[in-house]
Structure formats: structure tokens, C-alpha cells
Amino acid sequence: MNADELKKLNVAQTVDARGTSCPGPLLAAKKAVGEIESGEILEVLSSDEGTKNDIPKWCEKMEHEFLGIIEEDSYFRLFLKKA
Amino acid sequence: MEEEMLKQLEDLKKRVGKLEKNRKDQLSIAIVSGDLDKILATMIISLAAAASDTKVKLFFSFWALSALRDQKKKAHGKDFISKMFGLMLPKGRNKLKLSKMNMMGMGPAMIKFLMRKQNVMSLDEMFKQAAELGIEIIVCEMSMNLMGFKKEEIIDYPHLSYAGAATFVAEASESSIQFFI
Numbered sequence: 001m002n003a004d005e006l007k008k009l010n011v012a013q014t015v016d017a018r019g020t021s022c023p024g025p026l027l028a029a030k031k032a033v034g035e036i037e038s039g040e041i042l043e044v045l046s047s048d049e050g051t052k053n054d055i056p057k058w059c060e061k062m063e064h065e066f067l068g069i070i071e072e073d074s075y076f077r078l079f080l081k082k083a
Numbered sequence: 084m085e086e087e088m089l090k091q092l093e094d095l096k097k098r099v100g101k102l103e104k105n106r107k108d109q110l111s112i113a114i115v116s117g118d119l120d121k122i123l124a125t126m127i128i129s130l131a132a133a134a135s136d137t138k139v140k141l142f143f144s145f146w147a148l149s150a151l152r153d154q155k156k157k158a159h160g161k162d163f164i165s166k167m168f169g170l171m172l173p174k175g176r177n178k179l180k181l182s183k184m185n186m187m188g189m190g191p192a193m194i195k196f197l198m199r200k201q202n203v204m205s206l207d208e209m210f211k212q213a214a215e216l217g218i219e220i221i222v223c224e225m226s227m228n229l230m231g232f233k234k235e236e237i238i239d240y241p242h243l244s245y246a247g248a249a250t251f252v253a254e255a256s257e258s259s260i261q262f263f264i
Contacts (some may be wrong), residue, residue: 022131023130023131061137
């Protein structure tokens with residue numbers, strides 16, 4: 001999905017992992033995904049460059065649908081749909 | 084001809100099923116090193132695996148056992164050699180040395196400073212998260228006795244047990260990922 005489509009999504013929860021380093025954002029995402037329902041959308045905020053690759057890989061393994069990334073000035077917004 | 088194909092397909096299905104059953108989604112690591120950098124790497128990989136719902140079993144032996152010593156606990160009734168070992172080896176995960184650039188403790192102090200600065204979890208926090216995620220720690224009893232450590236000086240950790248090499252071999256043979264640090 002492109003940035004405009006991502007911005008229109010109905011996000012069930014946003015987890016702010018900015019400032020933490022690997023594997024902080026992953027652990028934050030794992031915890032937050034446990035708090036939403038299947039089919040709902042989670043947004044993860046991270047300032048860790050590696051997260052851009054880690055979260056999509058993690059989604060693949062966990063069978064969540066990775067929707068895309070919005071790059072802000074100093075952080076990333078990653079979107080996924082819970083399996 | 085068709086019958087033959089179906090039979091082969093059935094046979095293949097059975098074999099795939101068996102293979103899948105043999106390889107669990109599990110990470111088994113044998114940790115022998117007790118260096119700060121290697122224990123950090125162990126914990127980071129383990130946490131990432133556990134966050135991905137991979138079962139994690141960590142087998143601590145030899146030098147790695149220093150990381151499991153509780154700084155506040157005291158063991159009694161040790162013989163002379165055990166006492167000497169106990170004195171010379173790091174007492175707990177916060178006293179571990181770096182495998183390179185240790186520089187009489189300046190290296191670890193600098194790494195810990197950088198970790199705080201860059202918001203990397205501390206080893207204490209990593210062990211706490213590991214406990215929450217159900218990461219198992221298995222202590223090699225033979226090497227613990229060899230190093231002169233006693234159970235009463237090992238950290239309190241909810242998923243800790245004692246076993247031997249056969250347990251690691253059995254667990255590793257069923258794991259999709261295994262390695263040695």
C-alpha cells in the first residue's frame with residue numbers, strides 16, 4: 001500500500017517503540033498484537049532502521065499481513081493486519 | 084499406472100508429515116562462552132525468536148554459567164578449588180567481561196554506557212523479558228559441578244531446570260534452528 005492508502009486505514013492500536021533498539025520494537029509489536037482482534041490493524045512507530053526489515057519478516061513468520069511503511073522525518077510508521 | 088502414482092503420492096505425504104513432525108519451530112542454543120558480548124548476542128537472538136513464537140531453549144554450560152550466578156546469593160560448603168573458581172569467575176551477568184577490548188573492565192563499562200545511550204535493553208531487562216516470553220534455561224549440571232558452582236547461587240528464574248548433554252542433543256535434533264555460542 002502507498003502512503004495515502006496507509007493513512008486512510010482504520011488503526012485499532014498504535015504502539016510507540018521510538019527510541020528503543022533491536023529487539024525492542026519487535027517485543028512491543030508482539031505485545032500490542034496480543035491486545036487486538038484478528039483482522040484489526042496495528043501501527044508500530046520505530047526509529048530503528050532495522051525494524052523496516054524486521055517487522056515484515058516477523059509478519060511473514062507470524063502470518064500477519066504486512067501492509068506497508070510511511071517514512072516520517074526521524075521515524076517509521078509500520079502497518080500490519082493481525083492474522 | 085495411476086494406482087502406482089497414487090501410491091507414491093501417499094508415500095511422499097507420509098514422509099513429509101514425518102519430517103514436519105521431526106522439526107519443531109524451536110531454537111536450541113548451547114552456550115559455552117561467558118563473555119558479555121556473546122551472552123548479549125544469545126539473549127537478543129533468543130528474544131527475537133520468542134517474539135516470533137519460536138520456542139527457545141538455552142543450554143548454559145562451562146563459562147556461560149557465570150552469567151547465571153546471583154550476585155546476592157552465597158553458596159556454603161565449597162572445597163578450596165571451588166572457592167578459588169568462584170572468586171576468579173565473574174559473579175553474575177553484570178560482571179561479565181568482553182571477549183575483546185575488555186581493558187580491565189573499561190570495555191564493558193563503555194558498552195553498557197553506549198547501550199543505555201542508544202536505548203538497548205540491559206541484560207537485566209533482557210532476562211526479565213525472557214522470563215515473560217517463556218524462554219527456557221537449562222543448566223548443564225556436569226559443568227556446574229566441575230566449575231564448583233552450587234544450585235543455591237544460581238539466579239531465580241521461572242523456567243530454569245537442570246539437565247545433561249543428552250537433553251541438548253535430543254532437543255537440538257528436533258529443533259529447526261540450533262547453534263553453539
